[in-house]
Amino acid sequence: MKILVGIKRAVDYNVRIRVRSDGSGVETDGVKMSINPFDEIALEEALRIKEAGKAEEVIVVSIGGDEVQQQLRTGLAMGADRAIQVNTDEALQPLTVARIFAALAEQEHAGIVFLGKQAIDDDSNQVGQMTAAVWGRPQATFASKVDIDGASARVTREVDAGLETIEIDLPAVITSDLRLNEPRFVKLPDIMKAKRKPLDVVTIDALGGHAGNGISAGHHAAPDARSRGIMVEDAAALVGELKNRGLL
Amino acid sequence: MSILILAEHDGSQLNPATAKTISCAAAIGGAIDVLVLGDAIDSVAAQAASLQGVNRVLATSAPHLAAPLAVNHAAELAAAADGYSHLLGPSSTYGKDVIPHAAALLGVNQVSDIMAVDGPRAFKRPIYAGNAIVDVNVPDDQIVVGTARTASWKAASDGGSGSVEARPAAAEAAAHTRFVGLESGGGDRPDLQTADVVVSGGRALGSSENFELIYRLADKLGAGVGASRAAVDAGYVPNDMQVGQTGKIIAPDLYLAVGISGAIQHLTGIKDAGTIVAVNKDADAPIFEIADIGLVGDLFSVVPELEQLLD
Ligand SMILES: Cc1cc2nc3c(=O)[nH]c(=O)nc-3n(C[C@H](O)[C@H](O)[C@H](O)COP(=O)(O)OP(=O)(O)OC[C@H]3O[C@@H](n4cnc5c(N)ncnc54)[C@H](O)[C@@H]3O)c2cc1C
Numbered sequence: 260m261k262i263l264v265g266i267k268r269a270v271d272y273n274v275r276i277r278v279r280s281d282g283s284g285v286e287t288d289g290v291k292m293s294i295n296p297f298d299e300i301a302l303e304e305a306l307r308i309k310e311a312g313k314a315e316e317v318i319v320v321s322i323g324g325d326e327v328q329q330q331l332r333t334g335l336a337m338g339a340d341r342a343i344q345v346n347t348d349e350a351l352q353p354l355t356v357a358r359i360f361a362a363l364a365e366q367e368h369a370g371i372v373f374l375g376k377q378a379i380d381d382d383s384n385q386v387g388q389m390t391a392a393v394w395g396r397p398q399a400t401f402a403s404k405v406d407i408d409g410a411s412a413r414v415t416r417e418v419d420a421g422l423e424t425i426e427i428d429l430p431a432v433i434t435s436d437l438r439l440n441e442p443r444f445v446k447l448p449d450i451m452k453a454k455r456k457p458l459d460v461v462t463i464d465a466l467g468g469h470a471g472n473g474i475s476a477g478h479h480a481a482p483d484a485r486s487r488g489i490m491v492e493d494a495a496a497l498v499g500e501l502k503n504r505g506l507l
Numbered sequence: 508m509s510i511l512i513l514a515e516h517d518g519s520q521l522n523p524a525t526a527k528t529i530s531c532a533a534a535i536g537g538a539i540d541v542l543v544l545g546d547a548i549d550s551v552a553a554q555a556a557s558l559q560g561v562n563r564v565l566a567t568s569a570p571h572l573a574a575p576l577a578v579n580h581a582a583e584l585a586a587a588a589d590g591y592s593h594l595l596g597p598s599s600t601y602g603k604d605v606i607p608h609a610a611a612l613l614g615v616n617q618v619s620d621i622m623a624v625d626g627p628r629a630f631k632r633p634i635y636a637g638n639a640i641v642d643v644n645v646p647d648d649q650i651v652v653g654t655a656r657t658a659s660w661k662a663a664s665d666g667g668s669g670s671v672e673a674r675p676a677a678a679e680a681a682a683h684t685r686f687v688g689l690e691s692g693g694g695d696r697p698d699l700q701t702a703d704v705v706v707s708g709g710r711a712l713g714s715s716e717n718f719e720l721i722y723r724l725a726d727k728l729g730a731g732v733g734a735s736r737a738a739v740d741a742g743y744v745p746n747d748m749q750v751g752q753t754g755k756i757i758a759p760d761l762y763l764a765v766g767i768s769g770a771i772q773h774l775t776g777i778k779d780a781g782t783i784v785a786v787n788k789d790a791d792a793p794i795f796e797i798a799d800i801g802l803v804g805d806l807f808s809v810v811p812e813l814e815q816l817l818d
Contacts, residue, residue: 272772275771276636278638278639285634285635285638352616354610354611354614354615357611377753379635379636380635381634382619382620382634383619384607384619385607385616385619386607388581388606388608388611389607389608389610391577391578391608392581392607392609392611392612396683397681397683397684398578398608398684401604403746416600417746417747418600418601418604418689418747419599419700419755420517420691420747421689421691421692421746421747422689422690422692422745422746422747423688423690424687424688424689425684426685426687427685428682428684436753437740437753472646472648473646474618474646475644475646476641477641477643477644478641478642479639479640479641479642480640480641481638481639481640482633482640485778485799486797487795487796487801488783488799488800488801489800489801490795490800490802491800491802493804493809493812494804494809494813495812496802497802497813498813500800501782501784501800504782506760506781506782507728507817
């Protein structure tokens with residue numbers, strides 16, 4: 260079985276986000292970029308499935324300009340076998356991304372398309388679900404446990420009410436939640452080895468192209484900031500203050 | 508303009524997220540219909556019909572819709588979308604699972620987490636864990652599909668009198684996906700997402716035994732209980748208690764953060780709270796930068812004191 264893992268280049272989760280003063284977007288110049296944390300977890304799980312002898316190949320895919328090769332190389336250093344860059348300078352919308360993943364899944368005869376549940380930049384949380392719809396295959400989103408059993412998988416999902424378990428036939432789309440695993444650290448020799456692993460560049464047109472008119476983004480604003488309130492000395496003062504404000 | 512809303516429920520009770528989504532729809536304008544999917548859902552359909560602003564409830568009852576499997580539910584939603592200008596659901600885990608799948612079946616993108624409506628096709632939504640708010644526009648030639656960020660909307664009140672119509676299932680059960688079970692962590696405390704008061708504990712609690720302190724304080728306040736990711740990851744409490752970017756986004760009148768540092772991913776979940784109280788032994792903890800009332804102290808003495816004072 261082959262596992263296709265989508266990895267998005269995103270602003271590192273530790274970076275303090277600043278909205279550009281002209282409202283045109285979020286400042287990304289000179290800002291640290293990393294693999295979207297949820298995608299890193301998806302990749303880690305794919306690697307563990309392979310290491311357990313349940314998959315033969317892990318392929319990392321990223322969509323973007325040449326800068327995404329940096330994240331693909333990190334993915335290869337973590338242990339992926341090869342990488343595919345879907346080359347474009349445009350920011351694509353979820354449905355187009357889903358069509359690309361579905362087309363690649365068909366081309367590669369993937370058993371699992373493993374994605375993060377959301378990217379921490381646009382926070383859309385759509386691509387996995389849309390890939391399943393376009394591909395016509397099962398979806399198991401927000402996974403916190405994945406057991407592969409031959410041609411099916413048992414997936415525990417983090418839902419508002421608790422933990423839901425479903426069983427899906429492969430091929431399928433799985434999206435990772437944070438508690439699925441803790442990704443490994445990349446070691447220096449692995450970075451050297453990753454340089455020799457194959458990285459193919461393909462065009463969007465070769466994969467079905469655009470999904471028509473998208474949703475357009477306009478002005479960006481910083482959120483209404485909450486500000487620092489008052490400090491109280493002790494528990495009694497806290498209770499007093501809450502009573503004053505009519506909260507108790 | 509006409510809007511179809513996907514209802515969320517547990518088989519017997521309509522989830523309050525549905526009433527909040529109705530408020531979002533009301534801000535858009537137009538007739539509001541609600542689609543209830545499940546098995547033997549007469550009572551849920553009646554609850555939906557009694558919400559203010561609801562014109563008509565479409566109830567699709569079939570055994571394969573009893574479990575909230577996205578493939579089955581999205582197929583029904585997409586099939587029912589014909590003739591509507593908008594299709595909305597709550598941005599709960601259920602809505603996030605189902606709505607994008609339906610959007611893709613309809614060949615459109617989705618507006619996630621609508622927090623404000625500027626026009627029938629113009630919305631505000633948070634990105635970067637709520638650190639930026641972006642204005643988005645949906646092109647005229649397509650159905651608007653979106654999820655409503657529930658913390659941004661007040662629940663529509665009761666007192667409506669919509670009609671209920673049965674709608675036969677449009678699709679067969681997907682053979683490739685099977686529901687196994689749901690393990691729910693919840694007890695009988697107020698629901699975290701709708702409670703007026705929420706007390707949350709963080710890594711500082713140190714163990715599930717110590718987390719009892721938080722439960723006891725919460726019970727004194729009649730509060731729901733939440734937690735930081737660190738407390739969930741460490742196994743002190745179940746995952747459904749996590750508050751934040753990847754947990755629940757909540758808007759209680761009063762939020763007490765105990766032994767929580769205030770990472771941006773946690774703060775994302777409480778931005779809309781009325782009053783935020785923080786108890787932390789580190790005076791420089793970032794949580795104090797946004798807390799309305801802060802108390803520097805050791806939670807292991809402060810919390811029992813609070814409990815006593817509230818007697
Ligand atoms: C992609 C991503 C998504 C995330 N999503 C979430 C999310 O949804 N929700 C979330 O909460 N986090 C989330 N996180 C994690 C987040 O970054 C923090 O790691 C987490 O919130 C820290 O939890 P904490 O405040 O309990 O622990 P810590 O940061 O360790 O803070 C513990 C605090 O307790 C205080 N303390 C210690 N002992 C005492 C005592 N005796 N009395 C009083 N105070 C004491 C300390 O001073 C400290 O401030 C996410 C991270 C990533 C990367």
